[in-house]
Amino acid sequence: MTIRRAMPDFHTQDMEASRDFYGALGFEEVMNQGWIMTLGSPANPTAQISFMTHDKTAPVVPDVSVEVEDVDAVHAALRASGAEIVHPLQDEEWGVRRFFVRDPDGRVVNVLSHR
Template sequence: MSVRRVVPNIVTGTGDGTGDASAAMRANAAFYGLLGLDEVMNQGWIMTLASPSHPTAQVSIMTADRTGPVTPDLSVEVEDVDAVYAAVVRSGAEIVYGPADEEWGVRRFFVRDPNGRVINVLSHG
């Protein structure tokens, strides 16, 4: 099983308390920009920032997961999500969500790790 990238997911508030996440997203983009990360994806509820020189060095900022029951702590992109899902199910680990084909082009599932953290395991279509 091949891992393509591992991305921490940082939960953010709405920034100004109005329910609009754009202020929080802008603040995070500005802060992580100081560390050399550029915005590479923004869907309003999730934004990914990456290193221009090492594009798999990433961090995602999330207000809440749009379709999952919880906001995952970490995302792991794998080559074959279905093979990983089968291995995780055989292990007896708790599946929290999925597998699901999401409208933004990923197939994914959530699993709880031994520490209680929720891991978003995904492949791009």
């Protein structure tokens, strides 16, 4: 299984304050859908961090997102392992196929592939 990138997801009440703070570290806004904003490094596009006020279709804000080459294969492997699926595998209107799974320490992982 190939991992394309991994990035932390932070719950925020103030997108602008988060953008300004992390902008001072050199991050630039690369996506903003109102409820989720992603900042990235201009020099390394896979170095990213996301901020969310809520998740548009899922019951919780994930702790981390992991983009994989084949989300269906990862979903099948995690289900077979008995891992708790928090949000079902589905295609989202913003162009990703994803699911949420809980890790052994209780963190929620958003596993996704771009369609």
